[in-house]
Amino acid sequence: MKRRSDADDGKKKARPSAYDKALGLLARRDHSRRELGRKLRQGGYEGGEAGEALDRLGEQHYQDDDRFAEMLVRSRVSQGYGPMRLRAELKNHGLSDARIRVVLDAAGVDWAAAAAAQLHRRYGAAGAADPAEKARRAQFLLRRGFPAATVRNVTHADVDDAADEDA
Template identity: 80%
Template sequence: MPRRSSDKPDKPSAYSKALGLLARREHSRRELKLKLRQGGYEGEEAGEALDRLGEQHYQDDDRFAEMLVRSRVAQGYGPMRLRAELKSHGLADARIRAVLDAAEVDWNAQAAAQLRRRYGAKSAPDAAEMARRAQFLLRRGFPAATVRSVTHADVDDAADDEA
């Protein structure tokens, strides 16, 4: 019997669905697994599809991590934020450290660039403004030592001001 235009086409395989998602952008294995589950694919079918994609090098958590780090560094985020985001994608701590080390980012220069972009070249006129700037960098994921060296603020006081 011919299919009418109102009939729904057959649901694509988990492999096809995951491949389509990867064609748009890199995904972590955990992220693809979640999207497949949300799409109604069973665990075994999804697992086999992800294994096959990994064997074919279409899905690679290392490549995903490197892409994410490059992207987030370009957006002005610090290493603590990157570490948390990579952890949420299911990457191991050792792999996260290796990817961040391989990025070879000067985090002090990155933090200083974010301050200039947000607040201009003028220095903070008072302690309250210095604390506000320090909190900005902390929220972006820069470590307290980096924030202290870039803003010359006492980060502990800045954290007290926000609480």
């Protein structure tokens, strides 16, 4: 006996509203307003409908950029990333510089201790003997988003402050 699929019975699934689609995305994980808007536009929702849905979600406190930023900072700090990397990622999510500063300050992270912990996790307890090894370890921390001054203090390597200006 042949089973009829949904496509066979001629009925189309009704497309969820932009609000329902965004709510479903938020049920899986927190998103920034910019990220939700981008996903709705990619899903074919018009700008006005998406904007209204995002406004409604914000009013209902289902979507909150501050909460999203705090969650992202906690997650990335636990993964061993530094403040410059976090600042860039939060900026990419559409948060203002002032809001980013507040969130990073509120996190209360000792960035020097976090950098030292990353070095220990990656390279063990033994210190770097030669300058090339110090430089390699310093580059590792710079790539993870730690400021040059912090990297210099932790690795005792010569680090150019120009690395901070690139971020």
